[in-house]
Amino acid sequence: MTATADLYDxxxxxxxxxxxxxxxxxxxSAFDGPIRTVRCHRDNALVKQVLASPGEGAVLVVDGAGSLESALVGDLIAASAVANGWAGVIVHGAIRDRVAIGALPLGVKALGSNPRKSAKHGIGEIDVPVTIAGVTFAPGRHVWADPDGVLTER
Structure with missing residues (x-):
């Protein structure tokens, strides 16, 4: 993968x-792929559902509204993502089980961690454009992530 700084240049x-x-x-720490999305707030049932499906090298962008109150991805969901061929997950919110996730061959970016689990009601939306800090992530476009940051196609 080309470094995001070089790609931006x-x-x-x-x-x-x-x-x-x-x-x-x-x-x-570096990953890229076509975008899939989930918009949810403190409920990770849709995240679990999507990451249990074939990823084919895609990156799931999860708009959790920036909430750090409960985790949207844990070690079991991350392991499912690996088993199903996902390149990575970008979580606008929290994860948990960070040591176990760090041992997996998966890109995971998030705002932070919290051991508290989330609800499992399935409230949210799948494969809709999500906007995080003024940047829109549209399903099917490409995203690149590395230690320098995150880039997406306009």
């Missing part, structure tokens, strides 16, 4: 750069 006019600062939690 080459294609900056075609890309949006996410200014919000995420932490790297997964065993892979």
């Amino acid at each position: 080459d294609r900056g006019d075609e890309l949006d750069s996410l200014s919000l600062q995420f932490h790297d939690f997964g065993g892979r």
Whole structure:
């Protein structure tokens, strides 16, 4: 994968750069792929459902409204993502089981961690455009992530 800084130097006019600062939690700090999305708030049933389906190298962008009150991804969901061929997960919210997730060959970026589990009611939306800190992540477009940050196609 090309470093995001180099990619931005080459294609900056075609890309949006996410200014919000995420932490790297997964065993892979650099990852990219086509975007899939989930919008949910403190309820990870749809995240679990999507990551249990074939990922084919995609990256799931989860708009959890920036909530750090409960985790939207834990070690079991992350392991399911690996088993199903996902490249990574970007969570605008919290994860948990960060040590176990760090041992998995999966890119995981999130705002932070919280051991508290989330609800499982299935409230939210799948594969809709989500906007995080002014950057829109549209299903089917491409996203690149590494320790420098996150870029997506406009």
